[in-house]
Amino acid sequence: MRRSATLASILVVLVAVCATADVPRTLSYQATLVNDSGSPIPDGYYGLTFRLYPQASGGSALWMETQTLPVIQGLVNVILGSVEPLTLPFDDPYWLSVAVGGDPELEPRHELTAAPYAHRALAIEPDVVSSVDGVVNDEGDIDLIAGPNVTIAPDDI
Numbered sequence: 001m002r003r004s005a006t007l008a009s010i011l012v013v014l015v016a017v018c019a020t021a022d023v024p025r026t027l028s029y030q031a032t033l034v035n036d037s038g039s040p041i042p043d044g045y046y047g048l049t050f051r052l053y054p055q056a057s058g059g060s061a062l063w064m065e066t067q068t069l070p071v072i073q074g075l076v077n078v079i080l081g082s083v084e085p086l087t088l089p090f091d092d093p094y095w096l097s098v099a100v101g102g103d104p105e106l107e108p109r110h111e112l113t114a115a116p117y118a119h120r121a122l123a124i125e126p127d128v129v130s131s132v133d134g135v136v137n138d139e140g141d142i143d144l145i146a147g148p149n150v151t152i153a154p155d156d157i
Contacts, residue, residue, distance in 0.1 A: 026081035027112070032074045033100060040074025041100075049099040050080055052088065056095050056109055063088055 029050070033041045047068050051061035065084035069076050080086065080096075088094065095109035146152045 024081075025086045026079050027086065028077070029080055029096065030075070030077050031098065033071055033076060034074055041071060043070075043072050045069065046071050046076075047101050048076065048078070050078070051097045051099075051105070052086075052094045052112075053097065053109060054092060054094060056111065061097075062094070 033046075035041055045068050047066055049064065049066045052063040053059050053061055063084065063086060065080065065082075067078060067083055069078055094112045096112060097105040097109045099105045144152050
């Protein structure tokens with residue numbers, strides 16, 4: 001019985017943690033680093049600096065982080081945003097640059113593209129929410145703001 005109570009307590013904590021978890025604000029990225037002759041760079045740990053820009057060339061970086069990462073047979077895997085939070089809105093195109101050690105950024109920059117599951121957002125029906133009932137005002141104002149293709153009207157119309 002005591003074991004069941006302990007297991008139940010652990011499950012309650014796990015459910016509570018999962019229920020409050022946010023979507024991770026990170027990006028996974030994988031690259032093969034090669035030298036001028038096209039051969040993979042030697043195995044080892046390298047300081048890599050990643051930057052996100054609003055354009056393919058020039059301009060100022062909107063975000064940057066540096067990580068020391070293992071490179072094996074030229075292959076590097078990284079989770080971007082694990083050092084410096086990615087707080088960009090991702091509502092415009094972004095380009096990723098990579099610099100190895102103190103070297104200049106590699107060219108060209110890489111345009112970020114949608115993850116496969118993000119394409120599902122394009123299929124959301126426009127009438128998913130047709131009404132909201134039971135909104136309660138608890139000592140404050142309730143602001144209803146209509147965006148594109150949204151109409152706010154009293155229910156007696």
